[in-house]
Amino acid sequence: MKTAIVGSGAMGQLFGARLLWAGEDVVFVDTNPTTLHALNERGITLTTDQGRQHTPATAAPASELEGAFDLIIIFTKGFHTRAAVKSVAHLIGPDSVGLTLQNGLGNAEVLQEYFTQDRTLLGMTDFPADMPEPGTITSASKGKVLLGGLTEGAVAQTVATVLDRAGLNAFAASDIRIPVWEKVAFNAALNTISAVTGLTVGQIGDEPHARGLAAAVLDETMAVAAAQDISLSRERVETTLSEAFAHHTHHKTSMLMDREAHRRTEVESIGGAVVDLGTRSGVATPVLNTLCELVRALEPSPTE
Known part of the structure; x- marks a missing residue:
């Protein structure tokens, strides 16, 4: 081709x-x-x-x-x-x-x-x-x-x-929405948390409070997906997160690398998109919304 x-x-x-x-x-x-x-x-x-x-x-x-x-x-x-x-x-x-x-x-x-x-x-x-x-x-x-x-x-x-x-x-895939949304759940948790805290993937897994935030973001993302008639496998996403915590200890997410380089992040198409769909569907996403707002606050202004 x-x-x-x-x-x-x-x-x-x-x-x-x-x-x-x-x-x-x-x-x-x-x-x-x-x-x-x-x-x-x-x-x-x-x-x-x-x-x-x-x-x-x-x-x-x-x-x-x-x-x-x-x-x-x-x-x-x-x-x-x-x-x-x-x-x-x-x-x-x-x-x-x-x-x-x-x-x-x-x-x-x-x-x-x-x-x-x-x-x-x-x-x-x-x-x-x-x-x-x-x-x-x-x-x-x-x-x-x-x-x-x-x-x-x-x-x-x-x-x-x-x-x-x-x-x-x-x-x-027979229903591509499922794997796409499961990756969105994975990225919404790790990218936003790492961009706000500066923690690597392994450090998020080792820190109980950060790991708790990841679980809360997963809860919210699954609820928003369900409102779109998309049924995600929590076990599959949790397994992917656990493997990342164990095998990508020193990995910095792309959103953290963008923040450190003073570049614009993809917060709007990842966590921000989930929050927007949640708002339109009547599903509350307080944890993810707060993380996205913090990422936005840390981004360079358009004039920088």
């Missing part, structure tokens, strides 16, 4: 590199000149527990590309989704498929404005990805991708097969 990776950060480069090794035709799309130069000049080197691999890469700003792409995967931060999709609108043909594997809620609704319901996919992945510098990625060999469509159809299975051939352990 002719694939565009829009948003060439750590996750975008991880997925793009895997697809290139599987023989797919991939172009990386980004607005950062440093990232574009690094990918074109040095390609991508991926290091996992199974060793190191390298691939050349092609990268360009959206304005320099033309022709329809078969698959366009969005990997930007949630607050950049609309601008990112608009920038590649000229690359969307009648058969193009859009896929969001971004954190949070609301991204698929933006994609469907450009790709239509039948050709919009959303999903989640638990593959980790760190990028010491553009073109240098560290990850793990174990992980999965779950994806599905806004409507029923074979397109989700087709894309899942392509990603699975690339070693991304991909599956088409």
